[in-house]
Amino acid sequence: MAWEAERGQARVGVRAGGDRPSGGPRTPGRRPGRARRRAGTDAAGGRGRRRRPTRAPRRRAGHPTPGATALTDAPAAVRIGEASTPDGGFPVLLPLGGGHHLALDTDARDGRVAALLRALVLRLVATAPPGRVRVTGIDTAALGATFGPLRPLLDAGVLDPPATGEAEVAALLTAAESHARAAQHADPATRQLLLVVATAAPPPRELARLAALTHAGPAAAVCVLLAGHPSRLPGETSPPLGSTTALRLSEGYAHVGDPPGAPFSADGSGLAAPVLLDGDPPPASVRALAEHLGAAARRADALSFAELLPERRWAESAANGLRTVVGRTGPAPLTVAFDDVTPHWLVGGRTGAGKTVFLLDVLYGLAARYSPAELQLYLLDFKEGVSFTEFVPTGRDPSWLPHARAVGIESDREYGLAVLRELRREAQRRATALKRHGVTKLADLPRDSPLPRIVAVIDEFHVLLAGNDALARESVDLLEELARKGRSYGIHLVLASQSMTGIEALYGRAEAIFGQFALRVALPGGGGVLDQLNDAAAALPIGSAVVNTAAGAVGADTVLRFPDAHAAAADLAALRHELWQARPPGSRAPAVFKGYEAARVEDDPTFAGLRPGGRRPMALVGRTVDVHGTTALFLMDSTPGRHLAVVGTAPAGADVLRAAALSLARQHTPGDARFQVASLVTAADPIAAETEAALRAAGHPVHRLDAAGLRDRIVTLAAEPTGREYLVVFGMDTAAPVLGAADPVTFRSGLDDLRTLLRHGPAQGVHLLGWWRGLRRLSDDLGGTQNRDDVACLVALNVPGAELALHLGVHDLAYTPRGDRALLVDRHDQRTRLIVPFARDGHESDGER
Ligand SMILES: Nc1ncnc2c1ncn2[C@@H]1O[C@H](COP(=O)(O)OP(=O)(O)OP(=O)(O)O)[C@@H](O)[C@H]1O
Numbered sequence: 001m002a003w004e005a006e007r008g009q010a011r012v013g014v015r016a017g018g019d020r021p022s023g024g025p026r027t028p029g030r031r032p033g034r035a036r037r038r039a040g041t042d043a044a045g046g047r048g049r050r051r052r053p054t055r056a057p058r059r060r061a062g063h064p065t066p067g068a069t070a071l072t073d074a075p076a077a078v079r080i081g082e083a084s085t086p087d088g089g090f091p092v093l094l095p096l097g098g099g100h101h102l103a104l105d106t107d108a109r110d111g112r113v114a115a116l117l118r119a120l121v122l123r124l125v126a127t128a129p130p131g132r133v134r135v136t137g138i139d140t141a142a143l144g145a146t147f148g149p150l151r152p153l154l155d156a157g158v159l160d161p162p163a164t165g166e167a168e169v170a171a172l173l174t175a176a177e178s179h180a181r182a183a184q185h186a187d188p189a190t191r192q193l194l195l196v197v198a199t200a201a202p203p204p205r206e207l208a209r210l211a212a213l214t215h216a217g218p219a220a221a222v223c224v225l226l227a228g229h230p231s232r233l234p235g236e237t238s239p240p241l242g243s244t245t246a247l248r249l250s251e252g253y254a255h256v257g258d259p260p261g262a263p264f265s266a267d268g269s270g271l272a273a274p275v276l277l278d279g280d281p282p283p284a285s286v287r288a289l290a291e292h293l294g295a296a297a298r299r300a301d302a303l304s305f306a307e308l309l310p311e312r313r314w315a316e317s318a319a320n321g322l323r324t325v326v327g328r329t330g331p332a333p334l335t336v337a338f339d340d341v342t343p344h345w346l347v348g349g350r351t352g353a354g355k356t357v358f359l360l361d362v363l364y365g366l367a368a369r370y371s372p373a374e375l376q377l378y379l380l381d382f383k384e385g386v387s388f389t390e391f392v393p394t395g396r397d398p399s400w401l402p403h404a405r406a407v408g409i410e411s412d413r414e415y416g417l418a419v420l421r422e423l424r425r426e427a428q429r430r431a432t433a434l435k436r437h438g439v440t441k442l443a444d445l446p447r448d449s450p451l452p453r454i455v456a457v458i459d460e461f462h463v464l465l466a467g468n469d470a471l472a473r474e475s476v477d478l479l480e481e482l483a484r485k486g487r488s489y490g491i492h493l494v495l496a497s498q499s500m501t502g503i504e505a506l507y508g509r510a511e512a513i514f515g516q517f518a519l520r521v522a523l524p525g526g527g528g529v530l531d532q533l534n535d536a537a538a539a540l541p542i543g544s545a546v547v548n549t550a551a552g553a554v555g556a557d558t559v560l561r562f563p564d565a566h567a568a569a570a571d572l573a574a575l576r577h578e579l580w581q582a583r584p585p586g587s588r589a590p591a592v593f594k595g596y597e598a599a600r601v602e603d604d605p606t607f608a609g610l611r612p613g614g615r616r617p618m619a620l621v622g623r624t625v626d627v628h629g630t631t632a633l634f635l636m637d638s639t640p641g642r643h644l645a646v647v648g649t650a651p652a653g654a655d656v657l658r659a660a661a662l663s664l665a666r667q668h669t670p671g672d673a674r675f676q677v678a679s680l681v682t683a684a685d686p687i688a689a690e691t692e693a694a695l696r697a698a699g700h701p702v703h704r705l706d707a708a709g710l711r712d713r714i715v716t717l718a719a720e721p722t723g724r725e726y727l728v729v730f731g732m733d734t735a736a737p738v739l740g741a742a743d744p745v746t747f748r749s750g751l752d753d754l755r756t757l758l759r760h761g762p763a764q765g766v767h768l769l770g771w772w773r774g775l776r777r778l779s780d781d782l783g784g785t786q787n788r789d790d791v792a793c794l795v796a797l798n799v800p801g802a803e804l805a806l807h808l809g810v811h812d813l814a815y816t817p818r819g820d821r822a823l824l825v826d827r828h829d830q831r832t833r834l835i836v837p838f839a840r841d842g843h844e845s846d847g848e849r
Helices: 001-020 031-039 053-061 112-126 145-155 166-183 204-214 284-300 354-369 413-436 472-488 510-514 565-581 652-667 680-696 705-718 732-740 749-760 775-782 785-788 803-807
Strands: 076-085 090-094 103-104 133-138 193-198 221-225 244-249 255-256 275-277 322-331 333-338 345-350 375-381 406-407 453-459 493-496 518-524 546-550 555-560 589-595 617-622 632-637 644-647 674-679 700-706 725-730 768-774 792-795 823-826 831-837
Touching: 053 700, 076 166, 076 255, 090 103, 103 112, 103 275, 112 133, 112 145, 112 193, 112 221, 112 275, 112 284, 133 166, 145 284, 166 193, 166 204, 166 221, 193 204, 193 255, 204 221, 244 275, 255 275, 275 413, 284 333, 284 785, 322 354, 345 354, 354 375, 354 453, 354 493, 354 565, 375 413, 375 644, 406 413, 406 644, 413 453, 413 472, 413 493, 472 510, 493 555, 518 555, 617 644, 617 652, 617 823, 644 652, 652 674, 652 680, 652 725, 652 768, 674 705, 680 700, 680 725, 700 705, 705 725, 705 732, 705 749, 725 732, 732 749, 732 768, 749 775, 775 785, 775 803, 785 803, 803 823
Parallel strands: 103 221, 103 244, 133 193, 193 221, 345 493, 345 518, 375 406, 375 453, 406 589, 453 493, 644 768, 644 792, 674 700, 674 725, 725 768
Antiparallel strands: 076 090, 076 275, 244 255, 322 333, 322 555, 518 546, 546 555, 617 632, 617 831, 792 823, 823 831
16 A cells, blocks of 8 residues: 555655646645645545546545544545646645644535545544544524535544534534643643634624634644635735645646645645545444444443453552542543542542442452552441442452452441541651651551552441530541541541531541642532632533542532443442452451341350350450440459449340340359350340340359349358359349338348359359349449449440440440440440440341340
8 A cells, every 4th residue: 555655645746746737736746645745644535536526535435444543643635636747637635633734725515525525534533543523503594404414423523513603603612612722731642633613704704713723733622614716806814824725726727835844845835736525424434433433432432340450469569659540531531649648538429420330330449459568458338338348348249359358348436536536646656767767658668568558448438426425525526636647657547428517526627637638529419529719510411520639619620431331230339359369378358247137146256266264255246336346244253343334125135135144154164164045024034035045055053043042142142252253134123012011030132142142153153144124223223323333344235325424423424325235334444335245046136226
């Protein structure tokens, strides 16, 4: 083909020079060849063979071959027709694109002009890679009809609906000007050419604007095809055009002027042969090209999750920050970073706007790039849903993301606080490590003692900060500290929320905290993370976001489109498995907190590890709401008051008592300890029976007591304990009448003996484990709040916080009872913890959380 082109060009030189019509322009040899060489790759339709001037272009236009010539950097040689010489014809190619334009002195009411314009549109579109040319038309001459045959291109999204009225033309020019401005700052590799086709010269003011576009240079990425210029009307002046080849139509033929920079003539007279302009492209070609482009556009437009992933897994170093591709801006990939400039991110979007999808895109992108030695993840979600479930092992899929250290799903606020405290401890550890090495930044640590960067994602963080209680205040303090110090210590925060307003705990602190969050991501409805004056996120569709690296300031916006991770579930799972298989030896699954999940003592690792022989038996009551789900327990040692009171009407109380009894039983060899089981409320009978059976099955001596039997046993034990013994009482509150009655002989009441037992029993190995359904009854049994330390271990279920505070004699207790949660209070070591109390299988949640 190169040879064919050269041959054609050689002929141009010889013929044009030899057969110059008398008085006509002189065309020096080989000039068109230069024009073609400079124009770069041969354009579609530009390979016409000689001698068949009328048929060749049709054949070429009938088979447009979408090329790979971006028309923005350099022009392409585009065929306009066939020069006619006595010796035959040869194709005439003109430079278009790359800052080159075309003007025809006749408007498109002349059918030849209209047909040529359509042919050129088709060829230019076919020449560039799909998506790299956009066509916009001004058709005041024929009210849009000129573009009618190109309708398939309009449907394929390549051609805009033509502007036919004054206002539309003005709007089109405004859009073209802003395209030109934006293109000048765009990456040349991704610039799109805007082809502006005017079928007739618009009014002077608009014409001047159009002319200005021809002067804007290649960087503006605009190509103008202007018909009806210069005006043929006498007395009308037309503004000069820049870098434009002019065609003059005369009877049957056109005269082609010199292309800018590569003239045919030495004297400016243009091509010395008349040119028969190409006619309309066949409709089948238009359709074929439109189909091809439409499909390519859909393919190019469809973002795939695979685009976010690097070629090689775990090949990046996190020493200077973390970077990942999150999607595309225009056709180019967009990379975002956790580094010194954008250490923390703030993400906003109304519910359903794609926050979870965006976060999954980011997390998988990071996890594929950085090994677990470079990156650790703490993932925290406060909403109902399953955002981060896929990172943790489940019954169906044992894999987990090896970077994940802690994952909270439907988290409690207390869990969120626990994660923040853990992160602060980590920051303190890192501060010490940096000091030890005499450096101030993670990146400066010696290579042999690197620390992984940590990314902590808190989805729906406004839940954590809701209200103005002690928990919200401490969380705000921790967030501020982490936001400030995280940059140096490699701890990065991502706070995501559907709402940035009305977070009371943040009043007066928002600036101090969010000032550190330089990177803002506004999903649809998430404009609140941007500056008040920045409305860049006003009309975003799902799957897109505004990414702003200047804390939301106007003008620092990039529009991102990101792939739908939900739609790529299989790819995600495959990647997770791949990373999981590659996990370093000895990796542990992340600590997981699932807010909706009940805790079973049988699943508890501490319970599983209990053996007889310990000096201080432990009563296990639940799982602490903390990062590692620590077992919640009380030591039943010899200190006065080491007894357990489970308090509240919730039936879960019986389950807690069962778990405590069974765990203690595992710490004694059969025969070492006696168990007295009393069920004083009908509701607890099955559980008491089950507990008794389990204790017996474990080989322990068990006695079943009624209220009277319980009193007798208390009397006996108060007077004369005989070794390790546990009283397990379901419904202890109902024993009050029996215990309260005074002995007719000694005048002692059972309550006196109970109080003696509470004080002196532990020293002898005797402990009471009771479920009181009301706090008042417990208090009465103890003989008033002054004796509250006589039962030092409390599990408060549905007990109002104020009542509990009163009983405990503390004023700063924050506890709101909710289903499947309890407050553990140990009066001896001043512990107060939110726990998920142990429940039996088949236990039903006892209320809304
Ligand atoms: N890039 C995308 N392309 C196409 N669809 C998307 C894209 N991102 C999200 N979606 C769709 O939008 C819906 C909501 O997404 P997602 O669950 O991430 O929203 P969310 O903001 O986390 O919502 P919520 O806060 O209610 O959980 C999903 O059905 C998802 O498939």
